[in-house]
Amino acid sequence: MLDHLAVLDLRFRALADAGRRQMLDRLVDGPATVSQLAAPLRMTLAAVVQHVQVLESSGLVRTRKTGRVRTCSIDADALRATEQWLADRRTTWERRLDRLGTVLDEQPRPTSTTRHDREQGPLT
Template identity: 60%
Template sequence: MLQDSAQLDLMFQALADPARRHMVERLSRGSASVSQLAEPLAMSLSAVVQHLNVLEASGLVHTEKLGRVRTCRIEPKALRTAEHWINERRLNWEQRLDRLGAFLAETKDETEGN
């Protein structure tokens, strides 16, 4: 696990493509083979494999080959990492706004002599 900036690069890059998000969406409803992932997508199987490799390299998806079938599933820990990065920044900003609001309210009270 890289766990650093490069890992986030790979994860967000992976999620930036609609075909790949479609695949994640599908996998969130249960494991699937490469062919099953490819079925609703308007592109060659080869293209799907390439997308899948991007997803796997990012850590968002784990795959395992049994016989001739590669079964794919979501890696929720990786999803949580991406989610967490965004959440931290958003909360940081929102808390800053809250503190500013509180400060302004307080200052106003004092100005009014309360």
């Protein structure tokens, strides 16, 4: 249930590489084989396979092997969920600004009264 955490790690990490994003960009236009993904990249096939594994274990891409060919395609739900994570944060921030009258005090809100408090908050 709470490797929800790890999933976000994997998804964002998968996205944090220009080569992998380029593969994703190819994949939004439709499924492609590993070799097709490799074609525009200056990298060995082996390297591309590793990137595909990263994308797959992040859940952003699913793959299926037929004969000797592995076909990759986007998992839209994963994409949507990741987008949503960002959207949630953004809207929380924006709601807060609205509540405050758009531009006013940007003072750091004190966490409690004074001294060093060390509670353990739940991970997010």
